[in-house]
Amino acid sequence: MVDQSKLAQESNRNLRAKDKESEKEKKNPHHVMIFGASSGIALEFARPFADRKARFTLIARDEDKLKDISADLYTRGAKNVAIVCYSLDALEGSYAATKEIIKQTEAPDTVLIAHGILGDNDALMKSPQAMDLLFRVNVLSPIGILMALEEAMGERKRGTIAVISSVAGDRGRASNFAYGSTKSAISEFTSGLRARLLPKGVFVLTVKPGMVATAMTEHLPRSPLMASPKKVSRDIIKAISQKTPVLYTPSFWRLIMFIIRHLPEFIFSRLKF
């Protein structure tokens, strides 16, 4: 039999070193702020931070969902969870709300902007209201939030802002160019903001997931290409710590999108996908 007591001593020593580290965190817990916190990807993103006793500010429009998430995060070890019910569907509103939230909870260390709607391209083309809402939720609201965050986090000179865009933003396809173009706007906006905030010590991450098995894609058939929200959120956390500027997740999408972006127009425009 292996000498268990020695093994245990060994790892206890490692753990004590870790405990010291977390002493620091205890006094000033990591502050995670999530917009669209009820998203499937966002929930999986939050959980590992809760395990490490972070504190949270969660913003979404549905109070019941926020309460259930908050119970999960508290149980896992979150120091504090503040919930804010707010519909993120306008630039000025989202800007003002973010400023107010920061005023009350302090600037965050890590931000995830996760809210979004997918919509059906054909239906969107027939409904100006629906198209308007799509751009307000997917583009204008995140821009308002980012404007408010730039001020607050730039002043503090640290932190990370991860924004969920999509591979759909890499090239407008016949079947979903409305959604695709909202994500394209987000990819470009965050690309420029990254450069602008880099000298201020704030890191902006553009996240481009492929298909993810969440409520958003529930109506689509499950395929092997569909990643789990857990996998995607793990990739996001890794990209934050490695400071990868643009994350394709799962990684094979980088190659697929490279090919799609480089298909000559006369071929691409005949593809009905």
Place this chain on the structure above:
Amino acid sequence: MPTHSWGRIKGQEKDSKILHWRKDAFALSQWTGPVLAYGLGRSYGDSCLINGGTLIQTSQLNKFRHFDPETGRLSCEAGLSIEDLLKFSVPRGWFIPVSPGTKYVTMGGAIANDVHGKNHHRRGTIGCHIIDLELMRSNGEHLQCSLQQEEALFRATIGGLGLTGLILSCTIQLIPIESPYIDAEMIKTTGLGEFFEIDRTSDQDYEYTVSWIDCMAKGDQRGRGVFIRGNHAKGGDLRSYSKQKSPLITMPIDAPEFTLNRFTIKAFNEAYYHKQFSKLKMVRQGFDPFFYPLDAVGNWNRIYGKKGLLQYQCTVPTNKVEDLKQLFDRIERSGQGSFLAVLKRFGNIASPGMMSYPSEGYTLALDFRNQGRKSIELFHELDKIVIRAGGKLYPAKDALMSALTFQTAYPQWKEFERYIDPKFQSMFWERVSTRG
């Protein structure tokens, strides 16, 4: 894509819905019926499948609700898997009081089948440790059920085969552990006689006992196998075992028909039996290999090919040893063999569950490759022996028993019917509740 059970039986649902939030279920009354919950589909037969209507997928409903580190009481949503529960609780010094042979089951599924584990003689079924549960009924009732409140519905829901409504969350009393390891002993047994002997003397000192039996051995050697017993190790470091591995190998596709035949099974059983040369082997192992050896091969059910596998699990009362022997003889003679045969004695701790399967006696579980008619004939013969002995079959494993067999073994089924939510239905219940 239609859903399958673990034995590869195909569901016939028209529609399926994924539950992400407890509040999603508040709309239950508006969904087109019939409906049935589906956890992780680890039931072998048709108890997690529905004919027409809507299958409600619960495994995304997997959030924690509350944990009290002083008392070890955990509240969680019903789709939480035992895998995720243990990832959370083990580093904190707590363990699930009762676990089935796979950790890929949801709490809701575990309650609906009132699952048992290797420690039934000590702790009864999982239902004995459920403090309360949150139930949604299709008439809009949203109930908190326990022994103190809505007692009848609480008892009907534990082991209630998913038919009494949708379980949204539950509170379970965990048991304290000092270490993530199990001190296990494997004892080679020469036959049933020795099994009874060791079993009798192990009850007192071992939390977990179970036996692997070589069903192909006959005559004197009938019932030879390996008796496994163990206890949670004392002392050690709880956090040292936090790295849980995902399956080492996964069976991506159904294996061809010929993978399993009588000779490969026999060879497997021989090899397993002789793997352990000495009479007694003692090891300290992680809880994963001890409780969930099969989970190391993902989708291992596919090794049985497209037609899938059938599992037979029955219980006969303790004083019906002759009938138990007959079961072994009948299986050996059939030559239909089994990869795995597991024998265990259930103790006398009663479950609060009205329809709960375990009761004092010997329980035997084996896998068979589905051979259509041949399997049906064999199973019906085994059923006769079991019913004559006053025993019963386990619904979670069953795909073939007749309505008469079920109704004889579970006479309380008529009373149970009163608590069934009229909107809920399963292929299993359609099969076994027909009136002769």
